[in-house]
Amino acid sequence: MKESRVIRLLDSTVSRWLLFITLAITLVSIIGLKNMGLSSNYKIFFDDTDRDLQTLEQMETTYSTTDNIFIMVRSKNSDVYNVKTLNLVFALTEQLWTVDHVSRVDSLANFMFSQADGDDILIEEFIYDASQITTEYAQSIKLAASQEKDLVGNLVTANGMFTAINVTATLPGLDHKTETLALTSGVEALLANMQRDYPEHEFATTGLVTMNSAFFKAAKSDFTVLIPIMIVFVLVAAGVILGSIGASLCILVVLLSSLLAALGLAGWLNINLSAPSISAPIIMFTVIVASSIHIISYVKRQLLEGSSQYNAILLSYQHNAKPIIVSHLTTIVGFLAMNSSDSPPFRDLGNIVAFGVIFSLLLSFTLLPAMLFKVKLSTSKSNMLNLFSNMDRFTHVLLKMKKPILYILVPFCFLISFLGFLNERNDDLIKYFNESVEFRKQSETVDKQFSGLYNIGYSLETTSKDGIFSIKYLKFIEQFDSWLIDQPEVIVTTSPLHRMKQLNRLMNGDDASYYRLADNATMATQHFLLYEMSLPFGRDINDMVSFDKSAMKLTARLHNSSSVAMIDFEIKVKKWLDKNKPDYITYSYSSPSLIFSHIGQSNIISLLKGAFIAFIVISIALSIVFRSVYIGLLTLIPNLLPVGMAFGFWYCIEGQISMGLAGVSAMAIGIIVDDTVHFLYQYINGLKRGLSPQQSIQFTFERTMGAIVISSILLMIGFLLLATSSFEKNAQMGLLTSVTIMLALLFDLIVLPVLAMKFIRTTPISSLQKNSRSTSYEIS
Incomplete structure (x- = not known):
């Protein structure tokens, strides 16, 4: 033997x-x-050497951190200028300061309101004590707030129906996950208490910190829920299939x-x-x-x-x-x-x-x-394994339909595949999570009234200390701000510009005609210094002005936008700046939503390039295995077409490819080629035994196809289970991969046998033949 x-x-x-x-x-x-651990920082999506991330981190070094939780509040019964709502905002503002890692809280209650009192300028918070809040005072706040450009659109809506509290955090970075969860859980606990004490109000949150927390929670949910389900599924499925x-x-x-x-x-x-x-x-x-x-x-x-x-x-x-x-x-x-x-x-x-x-x-x-x-092992018969025990009738049908399959079905499949090229490369940061995730639901709710995550900060740098007080510089900032406000993508802008104009008005007897920039740099500097000295702890303006006053940040807050829309807006603004800025001003810009737009676009291209390389490597490998370039090239049809058709299918239902989906092509080709290898190996083995192509197909179906179908079904179910993930990228990847595997299975059942009978009628000279002499364990 x-x-x-x-x-x-x-x-x-x-x-x-x-x-x-x-x-x-x-x-x-x-x-x-x-x-092993679970990451909770959105920056894990970027390499440390990523230029976009480096730009963002440089801006975070120049200006204070942008990590935040944005809380929107709505009164169900009236606008927010009522005693109950203002008490809520004041109490919540005070309590938020006590949450771990909170470095700043901005709200309607503690907004620094400036007014002239004779020759003096008073700068104080709207509400510094709860006893102030009366119906009359609430209405005076309403009148004053409506005139504050730093408030309207940022912390209160123009119609007064919604207000917001922006919580800025400074995380030590020693244990990002623990710090993030401590912050979010602290805020959530406060909001739960407020919801109990003020049931006539509604709350919604968004922001970078809540997004980080959502990434962690989505990963933890998949790990603790889907994996145990998968283990049970494997046990049950294998037991049933194998008996x-x-x-x-x-x-x-x-x-x-x-x-x-x-x-x-x-x-x-x-x-x-x-x-x-x-x-x-x-x-x-x-x-x-x-x-x-x-x-x-x-x-x-x-x-x-x-x-x-x-x-x-x-x-x-x-x-x-x-x-x-x-x-x-x-x-x-x-x-x-x-x-x-x-x-x-x-x-x-x-x-x-x-x-x-x-x-x-x-x-x-x-x-x-x-x-x-x-x-x-049990010797009981499993009906699942005998699905293809008698394939005479099926092979007869394949022979009868050989020409329609080759000349109609295959070209039709190519046509569907070409639709895949029409998919738009696009992404949306909020839609990284499915609609069941609270972060997405609340972020979309906030975006209807304010701008939550989508913004771009522009750092406009001069060449000298205190350069931002140059009148020429300030005039340009004013021109840039006005242009941005006119753009349809922009909801509101934030910068020190309004405050500087307001200070000039107050320094001139509160005369409305002086609501403009100061006439000279010295006056602008003095006004700004006066304002800075009046600010309480934790309310500085380092988030908008560099320490040496050589640069100022102007932020455009946008509607929720796709990556394509974000990049289009970026290009439009860049063209305007290059055309209109003075030569002595340099600029940089960034934001988390913008760098996600960039990585979404570049990652799609890089993954598709990787898939192409995988196709080439696998084809070469199969050519070596079968010792036939001809067979290696032939395998491209049953391996590539299902992937192409899956993306064509995706174009019909979605029309857009995100960065998660781009990886499906590389993954799928590595998976579906398995069944092609099993099929062709046994088909060629049949030819070596002297069987005709038709007999070899029947032999292959009887010996291999049952396992191919069962394994493909298990793969489809497994990836469909992944499609239930709350992380939308994983869910879409699971769905598209399962569709690809299903199409590949249909190809293996219908197209591959016909291709084999048509184009592989004799055995290639291969290493497989070396084992043809060892027949002691083969079943004839």
């Missing part, structure tokens, strides 16, 4: 050493879980070992999980279970045909070894292609899944056979 290398490897003392070494590597990797609890437990051990080792290895490499990469375990579960199904389903088939369990296991590995190795390697290539991403979490996702598939490959040839030799 001549045995293949795989058989000798499985049935020897070498296998025990390999098992020991593999388990040792796995256990050492698992220990790395102690270093054996022992077999399903073997699969589960391989799955959990691969998963924990991959996450542990990521921990050793200081890779933290985040909202995008938290989907890695789900993807690993779905990908790894597919290969185990191929092995165990063949064992079950041999048991039903009378083989001993020992021989059935050896036969299964001889039958499946090469296609499983190739399919693992192509899957690894597909996910490693995500390293082309410009965004670290998507690289982490690809690498963690690749780690898991590597461990799956090692454990599938060491731990899995060892367990199968020890576990008593």
Whole structure:
């Protein structure tokens, strides 16, 4: 009896050493879980060397931090200028100062109101004591607030129906997750108390800190909810499909070992999980279970045909070894292609899944056979595995429909695929979360009245200290501000400009005609110094003026915008600045929403480039495996067309590709090529036996297609489970990948057999033939 290398490897003392070494590597990797954590900072989406992030951080160094929680308040019964609402705003403003890491609170209650009193200027908060709040005083605040350009649009709406409190935070950065959660939970607790004490009011929150918290909560929810569901699903599905609890437990051990080792290895490499990469375990579960199904389903088939369990296991590995190795390697290539991403979490996702598939490959040839030799497998018949036991009728239909499939169906599929190129590259920061997430719902509510997350800050720098008080400089800022206000994307602008004009008016007897910039730089400087000296602790203007007064920041607050709209606005403003600014003024600009727009666009392109490279590498690999460039090129049709059609389908229902979806092409090609390899390997094996193409198709369906269909269904269900994620990027990725796998399965059932019968009628000279002499364990 001549045995293949795989058989000798499985049935020897070498296998025990390999098992020991593999388990040792796995256990050492698992220990790395102690270093694993969940990230909560939006900046993880960017490399430290990212120029956009560096610009933002430079602006944060020049001006005070922009990390904030923006709280909108509405009275259900009237406008906000009533005793009850003003008491609420005052009380909430006072209490927010006590929350961990809060460095500033701005509201209608503590707004610094300036007024002239004879030769004196009074600058004080609207409300400094709750006893002030009467119906008459509330109306005086209403009159005064309506004239304050720094208030209207920023902290109160023009109609007075909504007001807001902006909480600025300074996080130490020692433990960003803990600090963020401490801040958000503190604010949430205060709002819960306010909701109880003031039931006639409504609250909504948004801001960078709440967005960071939402990223963490989405990742934690997926990790703690979807993964346990996936484990139960794998156990139940494997048990039903294979008709054996022992077999399903073997699969589960391989799955959990691969998963924990991959996450542990990521921990050793200081890779933290985040909202995008938290989907890695789900993807690993779905990908790894597919290969185990191929092995165990063949064992079950041999048991039903009378083989001993020992021989059935050896036969299964001889039958499946090469296609499983190739399919693992192509899957690894597909996910490693995500390293082309410009965004670290998507690289982490690809690498963690690749780690898991590597461990799956090692454990599938060491731990899995060892367990199968020890576990008593049921010999009961599983109807699921006999779906394709008699394919005479189906192959007859394929032969009859061969021409329509080749000349009508395939061109039609190409046509649908071309629709995929019409998808617009676009993203929306708020829509990173689905509509069930409170952050998204409340952010969209806030945006209807104020500008929440979407803004761009423009730092306009001079070459000298106190340069912002130059009248020429201030005139330009005024011109720029007026132009911005006229743009349809802009809700409101914020800068010291209004305050400087107001101070000039107050210094001139509160004469309305003096509501303009001072006539000279000395006067402007004195006015501004007077204002600065009157500000209480925590109310400075470092968020708008640099320390040495050489630069000023003007912020345009925008409606919720897509990445395309944000970038269009950025380009429009840049053109205006380049055309109109004086030569001595330089500028820079940034904001979290803007840099997300940039990374969204660049990441789509980089991931698509990575997918193209994966296509090339996998095609070359298949050409080498089958020792035929012809077959390698032929495999592009069943591998590429399903991906193209899936994106064509997406164009019909959505029309836009976000940065998460761009990674589907690389991932999907690595997954769906598995079934192509299994199919063609067995089809060519049939031809080597002397079977005709038609007989070889029937042989392939009977021996392999059942496992292909079952594994594809498991993959689809797994990715559909991912589609329930609250993180919209993961959900869309799960949906589109499941559609791709479904289309690939249909191709494998209908198109691939016809292509094989038409274009592969003889066996290629390949390394596969070397094993044709070892027929002791083959079923004829």
